[in-house]
Amino acid sequence: MSDPTIRTAERIDLLAAETSEGAQELQFRRDTASGQLGREVGAVLRVDGRALDPHSVDFDRRDDETMIINMGPSHPSTHGVLRLMLELDGEFVLRTKPIIGYLHTGMEKTGEELSYVQGATNVTRMDYLSPVINELCYSMAVEKLLDIEVPDRAVWIRMLMSELNRISSHLVWMATNGMDLGASSMMIYGLREREMILAFFEKTAGLRMNLNYVRPGGVAADLPDGWQDDALVICDTILARTYEYDDLLTGQPIFRNRMVGVAPMTAEEALALSVTGPLLRSTGVPWDLRRSMPYLAYDEVEFDVIVGTYGDNFDRYAIRLNEIRESIRIVRQCIDMMPGGDYRSQDPKVTPPPRARIGESMEALIHHFKLFTEGFHVPAGEVYSAVESPRGELGCYIVADGGPKPYRLHVRGPSFVNLQAVSLLMRGGSMSDTITVISTIDPIMGEVDR
Amino acid sequence: MAPPGVVVSEGLAADLCCFPSREQYFALIESFRDDAFEMCVDVCAVDYLDYPDRWLPEGVVATRFEVVTNLLSLSKKLRVRVRVQAGDDRPEVASLFTLYPGTEAMEREAFDLLGVLFTDHPDLTRILMPEDWEGHPLRKDYGVGKVPVQFKEAPGPR
């Protein structure tokens, strides 16, 4: 075969070259600079010291003693399209490097093309396990720029939906984590309970995932009739089932052996790596934006911030399980305290006229048309808003130039940052621990790559 | 809080904004780190090619690229945003890797998508785009890459 672009059995090197990512991959030690090597073995600079901790880095390995293997991007337990390259000494992991970007969607670029009204459609597809919270973060940023007040009922609806979403996200995490560890029944249970919440979402917003429900100015629709009963059934059932999970997993010896004491992290390491969410809380830092920097009406509801001690896999599991219970507490309070009133701001700048008026008033029709074709203009400025997503601090940075579209939309995805802890957590662990480590970091690749 | 010579202004929603020069940038972040800002939450870059007349406080010269760093103090429950003008043709600022190791991936992302260079970054390679990609897609002079949608065999009027 003369044409070099055609892959044949003889040109097997082309096959490898096609999926190679060159310098992004894990290189031999002799080709790696010391700073990068330190990163790959999981050395984390201490907050108080400038140099690498020499005891945590084993520089004096030779390349012919170790083996570099590839894991992913199509691997059953990498939770999507994460690709890891590991340097192994027998069964033990020496260096790890995550290679990401296999789901890079260009959402930040697309976000600059869409108006503020349409923007929620875009961001909801980033972290596909917690779409409501993504929309919430984006909407809060836009509302800060517009300087508008959201009515009370909308605030509480947002809180109710966020917490339900947090429950469903943690349930999927429990399910996939169970599957990774071979507890396949947990997989079925987790997805079964999640269907109850998705049914509630479908009733409220019309879609199961990617709701586009929270929008700048309020929410898209009011809660359906009888929502209290549905929500109460969800609370009661799932709370009872969390105790079944306890029976199934928490005390089970095989599960405990793979989780307790595996891949610990200290608070200093977590802070230095900018890790947030359950990973940070598992190290004993009580940092939850809902409590520490309250948004919505989280300062009016009662809940506990769950904190771990050792920062190991089991702490991360226990935190997520108990956060389901805390979220159920918040949902119950939302049911009791839900105020009446409008579900979206009545500011005509951001809110279209009601459907009934469009039929009788020409101005209302024009207003509606303008709002959904051109969108509303947002005053120039730049703003950063942050909310607590199930994975940590979700931030949205918007630069507005006074037009109907964001000039720059940047999203700080918690999984993207948390994924940096992977080298630290895997170091010295055995090959089978990599599965539990990836699982308990809980990276959502849509958010990592955006 | 900020050392003398750094322009400070109130951003939206009472976020504190600092506008250091490129030379002051690293020292400013270091002083913030020593001042109980334990976490660097976010590093991102903005390309102001189409929006050069943006508002900036007195004494700050606008350049095309700007690097925005968000710091968070857990003990004070305070956020501060540092906006540094990174330059026009060859944007370059100091890497914060030695102060906050967690900025490694964020700086790589800013390099990959906007082409901002970070001095002394341990591994400044592409992170999201394929290795052989040309250009930096989030720059304003880089097209969206839209493929026109055509409906070739659309059904006729019913």
Place this chain on the structure above:
Amino acid sequence: MALEDLQHNFLTGRIEDLARWARRASVWPASFGLACCAIEMMATGGADFDLSRFGMEVFRNSPRQADLMIVAGRVSQKMAPVLRQVYDQMMEPKWVISMGVCASTGGLFNNYAIVQGVDQIVPVDVYAPGCPPSPETLMHAILTLHEQIRTGEIMKRRATDEPTHLDQTPESWTPEVPVAVRVGTPK
């Protein structure tokens, strides 16, 4: 020999029908989850929707053991060569379902990063619409595929279809070894 001499009941039929019937009832999907749709694909395999009714609950992690690739989610330029390689590793006969608008056409994300339709990379049998498709939609796509398998041509080999994404047609096209698939930087 006449049939009445035989001592046991039996059915007569064509071997093709038997092969199609067997293939249809045991399509094993490869777990190729990419984005949002992967979660719905998992939900389809879960208790409420129960894909095992159709003999399909065995999501194979190795492409060598899989018959069906459900491309669940958006395919980025970086993922495209990987996707093609996984497809190449699957054994004949093999089928592809493009799940969701992002996989089918690029959907909302008509930009530099996303391959505008996975049919530029692999031949697609069934497209499932939706963003993401609900489990019912995916099951409908799967049943449509079953119908195609039941009535289709059993000796047809997918890899003989030349890819449509190439700028120039290579002169000698070897069926089992396709051409490089990285689509590259759009100009």
